[in-house]
Amino acid sequence: MPVLDLSASSLDITRTICDIPSVSGDEVTLADAIHEAIADLPHLQIHRDGDTIVARTDLGRAQRVAIAGHIDTVPINANLPTRDIEIDGVPHLWGRGTVDMKAGVAVQLKLAAELADPRVDITWMWYDHEEVDADLNGLTRLARTRPDLFAADFAILGEPSNGAVEGGCNGNLRAIARTHGVRAHSARAWIGENAIHRAAPILTRLAEYRPREIEVEGLAYREGLNAVRIGGGVAGNVIPDLCEVEVNYRFAPSRSAAEAEQHVRDVLEGFDVEIVDLAAGARPGLDAPLAQEFLAAVGAEPRPKYGWTDVARFSAMGVPAVNYGPGDPHLAHHDEERVPVEQIASVEAGLRTWLAKR
Template sequence: MTVRELTRELVSIPSHDDETAAGDVIEAWLRRETDAAVTRDMAGNVIARKGTGDRTLALVGHHDVVEPAASQVETASETPTGDFEYVVEQRDGRLYGRGAADMKGAVAAAMLAFRDSDPSPAGELVFASFVGEEVGGVGAQHAIEHGFSPDYAIVGEGSTGYSSPGVTDVAVAHKGRRGSTITARGTAAHASEVDAGENAIYRAADAVDLVRTLETPAIDVAGETLSGSLAVTEIEGGSAMNVIPDRCTLTVDERTVPGERAALERVETLEGVTWTVEQDLPPMRCTDEAFAEAVRKAADAAQSGTPALVTKPHATDAGWLAQAGCECVIYGPSEPGEAHTDTESVSLAVLERCRETYRRVAASWL
């Protein structure tokens, strides 16, 4: 089976609200095509292992996708089984379909590389495809909580076209995302008696002013400056035009970098203001230069362009793995602007490049 055939099969399987069917196919393929120890955990993650050495390298992906556009779905009446499927089309050297870029193509490339690799007695090779990456990394967190702890990992999220068009680079760091809510509380009163109440919107405005003064950390990595950011993105408060509001909420989107965070907790020094973290996706940075360079050399040997060490702006499951102590890099076929689009696609040549790079790293690093 070629990477094109396997990608096409995986992309056709709906997995935006239930990853079970895609996980079934991945698990069955691994059991049929390899002699690895294959497991399926309670979350639905599919994990396969071979080799018994002390050094562990994992090829990591996810088989959930975001909701497809109507144009990316075939209706039940159009499919042989009577069940709906995702539309998959091939043209101009690319496969089009929901999940082709993010990231079933990389999963297929990793499956084939895993099958074709024979780790030395010094190492263990692991394949893992997680569920729930698109909703905060719930699959990765479950796996880590239940003992998934490779020493090194290549996460197949997109790294193509960062240094120059068509080149698949090696991302050694990415930002995280912390989403939080600031709640300002006051005392309601009739608007004709302003001094009888405490205006929660005014207190929220004070919080906004404070947020705008906060410094966001930045780090230098791979010759780039990776900078954090803060933005107040939503506001809700008040009940009527003639009532002093007793409650106002703000949401804040924060992009984090490895190391320090913006001091958002300072808003709680304001009277009547509390701060609650709703989501905290960790950033990632590879600190093992030898591993990053080994992946870059393998990538260089697998393509005509010259790959670079780069950074990514988006959070991935690599953040959870790095937080647990795994040295991670990102290497995958998706290009900037492809994921989550109505015309999502992936280059077949780059999929083959990724398969070969994963195989080369497994052979050299283990």
């Protein structure tokens, strides 16, 4: 088993855990290393569910904060082991997972080991299967088996945010819009009805759609409704009888999941529409007292989170949550994934300043 030394710097811990491959479905080696590294820390109570590990303080504090990060990555593409590089004179750590989101996990692990007497009780969560279907997600499983572990007054997810604070997140909906026709030989096309041609109005409506920008609790969320995939056809000489257009809708957290579904059905009225995935967004929750204290401690101006993240899971349980982690989200899943070294140190300092006992 790889040895994880939590007395090392956050940068070195990042390097170590990135160099332990943990593509979704293959997290066990890293989960074992994390479990071994924290198992004997007397100030933490450990709970393990598969490859999800929860470590809690129980100091009787008046408030509790949940701090979470996923340990899996998307597939490796010749971008491990990690290496140190400079871009325009700025030191970076390059490699799969450095941005999404092992630098954030490394900071959390170091602080979990060192903050034995924090000002609030802390629930640390490191979970598996974030990069794949939601029903495999470690937090989904944990919410079903141990919902009590989510109890908190405020939550932080270490998703990459360039070291800024990103409040809440947009919701995410995927739908399939289908058109139907009648097969025929393409030499006698008039006998059939072309399902692909019938899909043209769907594409026209989506191309003409103008997304909204909606302010929610002082943050401006941008929506988007787009065709992301299209399929149809049987053979090169057959008029197709089915065409499917996959549509993705990113909606502001002011809309409920039901309202988002109805909006998509309204835009695509007259077509056969199936909703295949739907996850509500999360309101920023920045009016919570702990959130205000956190913003003041890290000196951050909050921004909206356009993508969906697991902050929505906490929000659904009544826990206000934000994203706060090192790394540029534009480089998540990128083959040139890399994190500025300074951002790792900055996020560690911000969290430490806020969580340390005063």
